[in-house]
Amino acid sequence: MQTSIRPEPPRQPEVEELLRLGDDFTRALYPAESCHLLDVAELERPGVTVFVGRDEGGSALGMAALVAKHDGSAELKRMFVRPEARGRGLASALLGAVESAAADAGVAVLRLETGPRQPAAIALYERRGYSPIPLFGEYIGDPNSICYEKALTRR
Numbered sequence: 299m300q301t302s303i304r305p306e307p308p309r310q311p312e313v314e315e316l317l318r319l320g321d322d323f324t325r326a327l328y329p330a331e332s333c334h335l336l337d338v339a340e341l342e343r344p345g346v347t348v349f350v351g352r353d354e355g356g357s358a359l360g361m362a363a364l365v366a367k368h369d370g371s372a373e374l375k376r377m378f379v380r381p382e383a384r385g386r387g388l389a390s391a392l393l394g395a396v397e398s399a400a401a402d403a404g405v406a407v408l409r410l411e412t413g414p415r416q417p418a419a420i421a422l423y424e425r426r427g428y429s430p431i432p433l434f435g436e437y438i439g440d441p442n443s444i445c446y447e448k449a450l451t452r453r
Contacts, residue, residue: 300353300354301351301352301353301354301359301388301391302351302352303349303350303351303352303391303392303395304349304350304395305347305348305349305350305399306348306349306350307342307348308338308341308342308348308363309338309342312350312357312358313348313350313358313361314338315358316350316358316360316361316378316380317335317337317338317341317361317376317378319378319380320335320361320376320378321333321335323378324413327413327415327416328413328415328442329442331440332413332440332441332442332443334411334436334437334440334443335376336363336365336375336376341363341376345365345366346363346364346365346366347363347364347399348361348362348363348376349361349362349363349364349392349395349396349399351379351383351388351391351392353383359379359380359383359388360377360378360379360380360383360388360389360392361376361377361378361392362374362375362376362377362378362392362393362395362396363375363376363377363396364396364399364400366403366405370404370405370406370407371405371406371407371408371409371447372400372403372405372407372408372409373408373409373410373411374393374396374408374409374410375410377389377392377393377410377419379392384418389419389422390422390426393422393423393426396408397426397448397450400450401450401451401452402452404452405450406449406450407447407448407449407450408447408448408450409431409434409445409446409447410423410428410445410446410447411433411437411443411444411445411446412443412444412446413442413443413444414442414444415442420444423446424446426448427448428446428447428448429446429447429448430444430445430446431445431446431447432445433445
């Protein structure tokens with residue numbers, strides 16, 4: 299599958315559809331208090347970059363957001379790939395794009411949160427060199443959260 303991945307504004311119909319699908323997916327797995335989802339307005343804030351993966355026809359198949367933190371780290375948020383596009387390497391490509399952008403921006407550590415009912419996501423993160431860490435920030439105390447981090451090398 300030929301795809302392109304690039305930063306795009308989140309407030310556009312296809313990206314908002316990916317957000318809705320991601321919300322539905324997450325809410326089907328976890329209780330509301332364990333759904334730490336950023337909305338469109340939050341994704342439009344300074345320091346947030348949304349990456350969209352599109353097929354050769356221009357359809358949005360997946361997305362991921364890079365959220366810069368004030369301590370020199372960043373967080374991966376809103377990683378989602380449409381069900382019909384899974385298993386083709388798009389999630390890995392999106393993750394690579396986020397990691398590259400973060401490293402280019404001087405981010406030393408990329409962190410993320412996922413949940414125990416997402417074994418495919420966990421396997422991807424571990425395969426890509428992420429290590430489990432204690433819960434951080436808003437995830438502290440959430441029994442449905444698992445956090446990871448990866449040290450990045452400036453390119």
